[in-house]
Amino acid sequence: MKKWMFMIVAALMVLAACNGDSSEEDDDNVETETPIETVDVVQKDFTETRSFTARLTPNEQSPVMAEMPGEVEDVFFERGETVEEGDVLMDYQTQRGMLELEAPIDGMLQNFDFEEGDMVTAEEPAGMVINQDPIVFNFQVTQADRNLVSEGDTVNYNVSQAEATGEAEVTYVASTTGETGMFSVEARADQPDDTIPTGLTGQIEIDNVIAEGALVVPTEAVIERSGETFVFVAQDGEAKQVNVSIVEQHSAETAIEASGDNELEAGDAVISVGQLTLEDGASIRIVEGE
Template identity: 35%
Template sequence: MKKILLGMVAILLVSSLAACNEEEAKTKEEDRVTSVETIEAEKGDLTMEESVYGRIQPGSSTPIMVENPGELDSLEAKNGDNVDKDEKIATIQSPAGSQTIKAQESGKVANLNASEGEIVSNEEPLAVIIDTDTMKINFSVTADMQKLLEKEDKLNTEIDGEKYKAEVLSIDSMPDETGMYTVAAELEEEDLDILPGSVAEVHIPEKRVKDAIILPTEAIVETSDETFIYVIKKDKAVKMEVNIKETQSDKTAIEGKVEDGDQVVTTGQLTLSDGDQVNVVKESGE
C-alpha cells in the first residue's frame, strides 16, 4: 500500500513539474518580442534596364583648315590648349604668301599633329577645335530598344565608375548596315573631366511591370516550396505568401494579398514566425 501511495505521489509530482515547465515555456514564448525594421509597400511600375556601351564625344568639333598648302612657319598652340574664337593658331608660308590660321570657335585644340617646318596640306584639317563643356554619347540599340526610347529621355549612365544622366538628343529611324539604330545623348553635367573616346555604359529601360506592389528584394523570403513576406498587423508579424512578377537586384514586383501602404518587414524577417510579437525599431521614411 505504501508503495502504491509513493508511486501516485511521484506521478503527481512529475505531472505538476511538466505542467509548470509547459506553462513557463508558453509564457516565455508569449513574452518574446522580435525587433524588426519595416518599409511601406508601394504600388507602382518596375522598370528593368539593359546596358549598352557607347563612346564619349565632344559636344561639337570644328576643323581648322589651311587655305593654301605650305610650310608651317610658327605654332601658337598645342594639343590640349584652350583657345578663344579668332585666336591665332599658326602661320603658314606658301607661294601665295603668308597665312594666319585662327580658331573659328572657342574650345580645346585636338588632333594637331604637324610641327614647325613641316609642309601642311589644305586637304586635311591642321587641327580640330572641340567643345568639351558639353559631352555627347553615341551608342547603338536594337529595334526593340529603339521603340522604348524617346527624345529628351533621361538615361542613367556610368563612366569610369561615376554616375551621370544623359538626355537623348536623337534616335535614328533607319538601321545601319548591322541592323542597329544609332542614338545620340548629351550628358547633363557641364565642365566634365572626361576624355573624348572614353567608354560610357548607358542603361536602357527595357521591360516594365505596371501596377504591382514594389518591395525591396531583401524583404522577400524564398524557400524550396514557398515565397512569402511578413506584414505588421497590431504589433504582430503576419505571414503572407506572394508571387514574384519581376525582380531587380534591389527591387522586386510582387502580387498577393499585401496592399499599398502595408508595413512590410525588411530586417529581422528570417527569425520570425507567423503571429510573433514584434517591436518596430525603424519604419520607412525615418
C-alpha cells in the same frame, strides 16, 4: 523522536519538488516572442535598368588647313588649349607674304605642334579643332529595346574612365536598322569644362517600367514554403501570413500583389528579418532601433 523528524524532512522535500515541477510547467507554457525587423511596403513603379555601351564622339570637329605652304613665323596656341572660331593660331610666311592660320570652330586644339621655322603645307591639316560641348554618346539598340527611347528623353550615363556620371538628352533615334541589324541612337550631354574626353566608351542606362504602381518589398521578405508564396506582416504583436503572387523579382526588390482573400497595401509593416522561422499568428517583438 528521530522517526518524526525524518518524516517531516521527507515531506518538505516532496513539497519542494512539487513546487519545482509546477514552476517548470509554467515556464513551458510561456510563449516566446521572436525578435524581428520590419520594412514598410512601398507603392511605386517597378523598373529594371537596361545598360548600353556607347562610344563618345565630339559634337563637331574641323581640320585646321593652311591656304598655301609656308614657313612658320610665330605660334600663338599649343595643342590642348581651347580656342574660339577666328583665333589666330600662328603667322606663316608664304610666297604671297605673311598669312594667318585661324581656328575654324570653337573647341580644343589637337594635333597642332609647330615652332618658329617649321614648314606648313596646304595638303595636310596643320591640326584639328574638336568641340566636345556637348559630348555625344552613340549607341545601338535592338528592335525590342527601341521602344525604350524617344527623341527628347533623358537617360543616365556613366563614363567610369573619366569618373563622370550625369544625364544626357536623346537627340536621334534611327527609323531603320544599320548593317548590324540594330538601330543607332544618339544622346548629348553638356560639358562646358571638357571633363570627358572623346574616344572613350561609356554606359547609357535606361529605366524600363515593368509594373506601374506596384507594391514593392525586399526580396528576402518573400517566402516560398509548401507550395505557397507569402510574406509576414507585423500586426498587433503577431506575425500575420499574407499570401501573395510575384509580379516581378529582382535580387534586392520584388513586386507583389496579395492573392485570394488576403489584403496588402502600402505602409504595411512586412517582416524582413526573423521571418524564416515564423508561423502564422506567432508572437513577435520588433527590435528595430534598439
